[in-house]
Amino acid sequence: MxxxxxxxxxxxxxxxxxxxxxxxxxxxxxxxxxxxxxxxxxxxxxxxxxxxxxxxxxxxxxxxxxxxxxxxxxxxxxxxxxxxxxxxxxxxxxAPQPKPPARLGPLTLLGRMTWNAGRAGLDSVAFLGELTLIALGTLARPWRLRFREVLRHLDEAGTRAFPLTVLLGFLLGVILAFQSAIPLRRFGAEIFVPNLVGISLLRELGPLMAGVILSGRTGSAYAAELGTMSVNEEVAALRVMGIDPMALLVLPRVLAGVIVMPVLSLLLTLAGLAGMALIMGVFGFPLTTVLNQLSQWLELTDLMGGLLKACFFGLAIAAIGCRAGLGAGRGPRAVGDAATGAVVGGIVSIILLDGLFAVIYERLGL
Known part of the structure; x- marks a missing residue:
C-alpha cells in the first residue's frame, strides 16, 4: 500500500x-x-x-x-x-461555463403562460371529444362496457362516501339554520328559516358541497390510480396490446361519477334538512310546522334543477380526475401532483359550472 x-x-x-x-x-x-x-x-x-x-x-x-x-x-x-x-x-x-438562462420579461412570461394554457385547453377538449366518441360507441355496443367495473366504482365513490356526506350535510343544515335564525329573530321571522335553508340546499349548497366531497375523495383517487398506472407504464402496455384505456379505465369511472353525484347531492340535502329541523325544534317549532313551510315554498323544479347540476358536476369531476391521472408525468412527485391537480381542477370546475347554471336558470325563469 x-x-x-x-x-x-x-x-x-x-x-x-x-x-x-x-x-x-x-x-x-x-x-x-x-x-x-x-x-x-x-x-x-x-x-x-x-x-x-x-x-x-x-x-x-x-x-x-x-x-x-x-x-x-x-x-x-x-x-x-x-x-x-x-x-x-x-x-x-x-471550459466555458454555460450561461444562466436569460430572465424573461413580463410580456414573454405572459405569452408563455397563455401558450401553455391554450395547449392545456386543447388537450382537455381532445380528451373530452375522445371520451364522447367512446361513450357513443358504447351506446351502440353496450357489451363493451365492463359493468363490474362500474359497480365497483359506484361502491367506492358512492356507498363508502355516504357516512361523510350525511355528517357534512347534517352539520351544514345545523349551521345554516342557527346562523339564519339569529338575524331573523330580530324581526320575529324565525318561521322562514326552513324556507331559506331548504331552497339553499336544494338549489345550490347540496350539489356544490356534494361536488366538493366527490372531488376530494373520488377525483383524487381516480388521478392517483391512473397516475400510478401511467408511471408504471401500465397504460402504455394496454395501448401496445390494442386495448383502449379510455374504454377500459376512463369510461367506467366517469359513468360512476355521473350516476353517484345526484345520489350524494340528495342525501346531503336530506341530512341538511334534518339538521335544520333539529335546530327549529330547539327554537320551539314542531316538525309539522317545518314540513308545512317546506311543502309550501319548495317546488319540484328546485329539486330537479339541483340534481341536473349534480350530474354535470359528477361528469366534470370524474373527467378531470381521469385526465390528470393519464397525463401524469414521471418521477416521485408525478402521482401527488396529479391528485392535487384533480382536486383543484374539480373544485374550480364545479364552481364555474354552478355560476353557468345560475345564469341559465335565471334566463329560463327557473
Missing part, C-alpha cells in the same frame, strides 16, 4: 521547490491544502511531482490551485498518469 501524500519545501540552486510524494487523494488533499497553497502563494515555486505516485480529481484541483496561487509557479516532473489527470481537470476548469 502506497504512502499518504506529503510535501516538503527545499531550495535547489536558489529555486524554491515544493516536492510532493505518495498518493494525493481527497482525504490527503484536505489535510495539506491550506499549507501547500500558503507555501505556493509566495511565488516562484516549482511544484515537483517526481515522487507523486497517483492523484485523483481533488488532488489535481489542489495542484492547479497551488500553481495559480502566484505568478511564476510551475508544475514539473509529473508522471504520465498524473499528467493525464491534471490535463483533464485543467480542461474541465477552463
Amino acid at each position: 502506497s504512502d499518504a501524500a506529503a510535501f516538503e519545501t527545499r531550495d535547489d540552486g536558489g529555486a524554491r521547490v515544493l516536492a510532493l510524494s505518495g498518493r494525493l487523494d481527497t482525504g490527503d488533499a484536505a489535510e495539506i491544502w491550506s499549507r501547500l497553497v500558503r507555501e505556493a502563494a509566495s511565488g516562484g515555486a516549482v511544484i515537483d511531482l517526481a515522487r507523486l505516485e497517483a492523484v485523483d480529481t481533488t488532488g489535481a484541483t489542489l495542484l492547479l490551485v497551488a500553481e495559480a496561487a502566484a505568478p511564476g509557479n510551475a508544475i514539473r516532473n509529473a508522471s504520465p498518469r498524473v499528467a493525464d489527470v491534471l490535463a483533464r481537470v485543467r480542461t474541465a476548469r477552463d
Whole structure:
C-alpha cells in the first residue's frame, strides 16, 4: 500500500521547490491544502511531482490551485498518469461555463403562460371529444362496457362516501339554520328559516358541497390510480396490446361519477334538512310546522334543477380526475401532483359550472 501524500519545501540552486510524494487523494488533499497553497502563494515555486505516485480529481484541483496561487509557479516532473489527470481537470476548469438562462420579461412570461394554457385547453377538449366518441360507441355496443367495473366504482365513490356526506350535510343544515335564525329573530321571522335553508340546499349548497366531497375523495383517487398506472407504464402496455384505456379505465369511472353525484347531492340535502329541523325544534317549532313551510315554498323544479347540476358536476369531476391521472408525468412527485391537480381542477370546475347554471336558470325563469 502506497504512502499518504506529503510535501516538503527545499531550495535547489536558489529555486524554491515544493516536492510532493505518495498518493494525493481527497482525504490527503484536505489535510495539506491550506499549507501547500500558503507555501505556493509566495511565488516562484516549482511544484515537483517526481515522487507523486497517483492523484485523483481533488488532488489535481489542489495542484492547479497551488500553481495559480502566484505568478511564476510551475508544475514539473509529473508522471504520465498524473499528467493525464491534471490535463483533464485543467480542461474541465477552463471550459466555458454555460450561461444562466436569460430572465424573461413580463410580456414573454405572459405569452408563455397563455401558450401553455391554450395547449392545456386543447388537450382537455381532445380528451373530452375522445371520451364522447367512446361513450357513443358504447351506446351502440353496450357489451363493451365492463359493468363490474362500474359497480365497483359506484361502491367506492358512492356507498363508502355516504357516512361523510350525511355528517357534512347534517352539520351544514345545523349551521345554516342557527346562523339564519339569529338575524331573523330580530324581526320575529324565525318561521322562514326552513324556507331559506331548504331552497339553499336544494338549489345550490347540496350539489356544490356534494361536488366538493366527490372531488376530494373520488377525483383524487381516480388521478392517483391512473397516475400510478401511467408511471408504471401500465397504460402504455394496454395501448401496445390494442386495448383502449379510455374504454377500459376512463369510461367506467366517469359513468360512476355521473350516476353517484345526484345520489350524494340528495342525501346531503336530506341530512341538511334534518339538521335544520333539529335546530327549529330547539327554537320551539314542531316538525309539522317545518314540513308545512317546506311543502309550501319548495317546488319540484328546485329539486330537479339541483340534481341536473349534480350530474354535470359528477361528469366534470370524474373527467378531470381521469385526465390528470393519464397525463401524469414521471418521477416521485408525478402521482401527488396529479391528485392535487384533480382536486383543484374539480373544485374550480364545479364552481364555474354552478355560476353557468345560475345564469341559465335565471334566463329560463327557473
